[in-house]
Amino acid sequence: MIQLEPISGVFNRERALQATYPMRMLIVREGSGFLCMNSGDHELLEKRIFFIPEEGLVRLDGRIKSGYWLNFSSMLYAEFLLQHLDPLAKNLFLNLSYRDLTPQESIKTYSLLDQLKKEIDAKKDLRFLAQYLSLFLGFTAGLDGYLAALTLDELQQVLRFRAILDQYYREERAVQFYAEGMGMSVGKLNKFLDRVLGKSLTVLIKDRIMREAEELLLHSDFSVDQISRILGFEQTNKFLTSFRRHKGISVLQFSRLV
Incomplete structure (x- = not known):
């Protein structure tokens, strides 16, 4: 359902990048050259993140010193769309698009990708990965504005909490369960959530349950x-x-x- 691999080396346009799943992203930390698609050639600038449409081969012509090649299923993308009703979310992979990250955004993005790689390698539950990926897409596409203001540690904590909540909200109502999953006391977790999300743990659990109720109805x-x-x-x-x-x-x- 999802593949995430570091990418580096010298590439020429004679050979296409392989992807198991249709939704594709190239995240360039350091590099030069071009990403070549049917629509044209696009510069591989440092700190540039590409959102690549399903159709068309992806060819590189240049050198990537450090980067990530991410591809995932349409099912995981659907979870992102459930949480992001902005038209920009729906159009994100229709045509080739890219976003140039600020230095601070780039640091956060690579830290999140490193953590996501660990979660994938640990074979975490698919619902957990879907939630993590959804929030990562919202952050990198600039759709979740509140995430940009958080420190790296806070951002990682929010993503982890949302992933745990989405995995267990149907079965678990006890606040102690989520606090233990986050490695915090109930009081500390509530204080953190109130500061970064403006809601208590109990309210966030109820919100998630009712959002699912609306979807099912x-x-x-x-x-x-x-x-x-x-x-x-x-x-x-x-x-x-x-x-x-x-x-x-x-x-x-x-x-x-x-």
Whole structure:
């Protein structure tokens, strides 16, 4: 579903880069030359990150001293689109596009890629990797503006928390579980989340559950009883009450609105 490998060396346009999955990114830390596509040649400038469309061979002509070649499945990209409704997100891989990172963004990007590589090599759960990748894309594309203001350590902590939350929110409601996963006390984690995200752990868990509830109500054929069970509610009435409190309207009213 996802491959991430360091890339370096001298390349000529006679040989295309290989990718197992259709969504492709080239992250150049140090390099010179060109990325060659059917649409034309594009400079391999330092600290440049390319978002490469599904169609077309990727050829390099030049030298990369340090970089990363990332490719991943459409399914993982779909998770990113669920969280980023901005039209820029949908168009990110339609045509070849790139973004030049600031020195600070570049440092953060490579640190996140190093950590993502460790998570992939450790064979982390696919939902964990999907959430990590989604936030990484949001950061590198400049869509998650609040992430840019965080320190590298804070950024890594936010990505790890979101990945853990997305992996376990259906089964785990206990704040202690997430605190242990983050290696923090409940108090320290709550203080951190309130500072960087403006919400408590309990609220973030409920928000994630209700976001999934909305998605299932909108885009699945499951009954309300089935959705209730999927989301870990012992009784449908508890789900209905929680939904009303969260949205301010009933499940029935929400379904009629859409």
